[in-house]
Amino acid sequence: MSSIHALANSNSDALTRSAAPLHVFVWPIDPQNPYTVSLYAEMGRDVRVAEFSVLNLRHRHDIWHVHWPEALLNIRNPTLASAKLTAFLAMIDWVSLRGGKIVWTVHNLKAHDELHPRLEVMFYRRFIRRVDGVISLSETALKMALEKFGQLRILPTAIIRHGHYRNQYAQCPPDARSSLGIDSDTRVILFFGEIRGYKNVDVLVRAFRGVQNERAHLLIAGRPKHDALGAAIAKEGARDSRVRLELAYIDPALVGKYFGAADLVVLPYRHILNSGAALLALSFNRPVLVPDLGAMSELTVDFGDDWIRTFSGEIDAAKLESALEWAGRRRPLECPMPQEYLWETIRSQTLSFYRQVMSTR
Incomplete structure (x- = not known):
């Protein structure tokens, strides 16, 4: 500086x-x-x-x-x-x-x-x-x-x-899924970022276990803030072979790989005001499911309902299944980035x- x-x-x-x-x-x-x-x-x-x-x-x-x-x-x-x-x-x-x-x-x-x-x-x-x-x-x-x-x-x-976060990370590699050992026909839900209690990741894993689609896959990538939180998430994840846990710091050079593997990014937070994580997903051209809290409704206005979907209450299997279906709809290959971002x-x-x-x- x-x-x-x-x-x-x-x-x-x-x-x-x-x-x-x-x-x-x-x-x-x-x-x-x-x-x-x-x-x-x-x-x-x-x-x-x-x-x-x-x-x-x-x-x-x-x-x-x-x-x-x-x-x-x-x-x-x-x-x-x-x-x-x-x-x-x-x-x-x-x-x-x-x-x-x-x-x-x-x-x-x-x-x-x-x-x-x-x-x-x-x-x-x-x-x-x-x-x-x-x-x-x-x-x-x-x-x-x-x-x-x-x-x-x-x-x-x-x-x-x-x-936005464009140009801050390497773009999504074409072999993102194969490099993570994920089949190409799998529908991948991603949570990415530091894991803290208010982000409800353990609740997300529990909710995902109720998803009926056997080709659905939940990928959790990020370091837990505390060991006890990581242990609780690992315990939930061990109950479903479709859950993949990467409970560690993710090198910035590898961030694009995780978003490249995703069909849908989910933020299951209990409370939220603004969200850099949502902007990160949009910067990688990935649709996002967010709680109807804080400023998330403004993101829907700014980016449109092709890219932002909100949910009320606690995340559950029905909301995940509906969001996966929504994420599979045709949309532009690149998320438009408004001038103010x-x-x-x-x-x-x-x-x-x-x-x-x-x-x-």
Whole structure:
């Protein structure tokens, strides 16, 4: 990432300031997460980006762009989680005292693991009042954020979509199924990604066992967050020979192979706000079954019912069978990617929002 240089002290001339490069501090940039890599990779001369580090706090920043602050609430030790959250808020105060603005992209409205509910309430109450601008990935998520955190209503907000994953991974190889030992005439349902409790993968496996189609095949590819969760899924999967479990980290070079083998991607989540996993499936031109929760209805509007199908309640065999039939219908070979999901659009919108936030007092 590019280094940070001190900006001139004077910021009284708004026009000059709007033309000057913005110095952006980002927490976090994960090299394993194509979302943040793609967002900041080519912002051009208008932005100087620095990845979060304590050393970089020595420099002055115009914007601190925060993603996934709730990740600190997934630390299992409550004392350690509390200490890290306190330090995080103190660093935000330091950036703000030096004139920086805090922009929060709302990926989630709560911590996935829900380990520390009281600490979570206290953290969000303190964090929200430090935020200067909010980016939401969907209209639904913005509405839910404003309802949950009323203080955000007075702030600048923007709806900027989650970008696609095309060109981030090798494309689907033609021998994807044979390389996985799956017959070509099998109907494959795929769950892909890190396995956590709220994603309901054990329920998916149990539901699949009720699918009557003997040519149906369930492929689970991803590393469980906890050993006990992996053991529960393995126990369910062992009861049906049609279930294939790859309970391990999947090398990015192999991602296309798993999507290439799939007829249908299923996200059986108990709760969901936005979904990078759904965008990943669409980027590989695979239809997706998602719960009718959060912003999933917006995906249906944006991509059409050829590519997105929703279900209500808990996933079950009937819903899987119906979705498999739907996935087998003729559709374009390539999923159309709307303009607002293209990274050049997203970068431009993000930069414009930075400028908007910087213009507020």
